[in-house]
Amino acid sequence: MPGGLTALLDDVAVIARAAAASVDDVAVAAGRAGSKTAGVVIDDAAVTPSYVTGLTPDRELPLIWNITKGSFKNKLIFLLPGALLLSEFLPWAIIPILMLGGFYLSYEGAEKVLEKLGGKKHGKTLEDKIEDPVKFEKERTAGAIRTDLILSAEIMAITLNEVAADTLLTRAIVLALVGIGVTVAVYGAVALIVKMDDIGLHLAEQPGNFASKFGTFLVNAMPKLLTALSFIGTIAMLWVGGGILLHGLEELGWHAPADIGHGMQHAVEYATGALSGILGWATYAAYSAVAALGVGAVIAVILHKVFKVGSDGAH
Structure with a gap:
């Protein structure tokens, strides 16, 4: 009996060590994948507040909650199983799919830059008069969920590429963790952002001097914050999109574009001493963003000038 019990305890210990190692592997993989998706997450957080523009304050949080539920469905019901099947049966397709996302992000970022420089705006504008609030909210929610699907697909593809060599179970857990974590972080931040002005107005009406001043600060800061988020989101799209394309070309055997960027990076690192890491x-x-801007501008011209996509004011 003691021998049997000892053997059982040994087995339990082995299983426990294996489980602990698996948890460590998942944590490391999730952290690695999460850092790679940062640019897309920033873009998602920057884009989403625009979807509540034009709504009454009491409908802002319900709309964000509906988008959040749609985002969970996108990631966990549609994209996660598809990503796992892809990694099992068509792992070679991960890089091309990533590059498609890179082209999309480059195009979106470049189009925003071109519009800022005076180019024609494409798609519906937020200045359109709202005639049917219920219909407007449904259309806005559907549009946000479609945009989330594209960005979520890119997040899941980036994550999958980071854990492609891990076990199927680790891949599934990491994809789920990243999907849930990103969704909670993005839409939690968005909810806070879109209610900042309401919080500020409430505080500004309070008798306390500090509360009143802080509330006024929040109200005044809101337009600047949204402008900053829009700028950061555009930069993030170009940086991530360009980085994906350069990495994809390397994986496909064309090293020259990425080698140029790495050469610039190493030159800056060599010349900047203590700040070499961050400046490199x-x-x-920056090189990735410029490359994406060039690629995206070409795509935008082809879509709008040749194929006339969006020429009627809607995608």
């Missing part, structure tokens, strides 16, 4: 990274990120 910023150099490659």
Whole structure:
């Protein structure tokens, strides 16, 4: 009996060590994948507040909650099973799919830059008069969920590429963790952002001097914050999109474009001493963004000038 019990305890210990190692593997993989998706997450958080523009304050949080539920469905019901099947049966397709997302992000970022520089705006504008609030909210929710599906697909593809060599179970857990974590972080932040002005107005009406001043600060800061988020989102799209394309070309055997960027990065690192890490990274990120801007501008011209996509004011 003691021998049997000892053997059983040994087995339990082995299983426990294996489980602990698996948890460590999942945590490391999730952290690695999460850092890679940062740019897309920033873009998602920057884009989403625009979807509540034009709504009454009492409908802002319900709309964000509906978008959040749609985002969970996108990631966990549609994209996660598809990503796992892809990694099991068509792993070679991950890089091309990532690059498609890179082209999309490059196009979206470049189009925003072109519009800022005076180019024609494409798609519906937020200045359109709202005639049917219920219909407007449904259309806005559907549009946000479609945009989320594209960005979520890119997040899941980036994550999958980071854990492609891990076991199927680890891949599934990491994809689920990243999907849930990103959704909670993005839409939690969005909810806070869109209610900032209401919180500020409430505080501004309070008798306390500090509360009143802080509330006024929040109200005044809201337009600047939204403008900053829009700018950061555009930069993030270009940086991530360009980085994906350069990495994809390397994987497909064309190293020259990425080698140029790495050469610039190493030159800056060599010349900047203590700040070499961050400045070298910023150099490659800037190179990636410029590359994406060029690629995206070409795509935008082809879509709008040749194929006339969006020429009627709607995508």
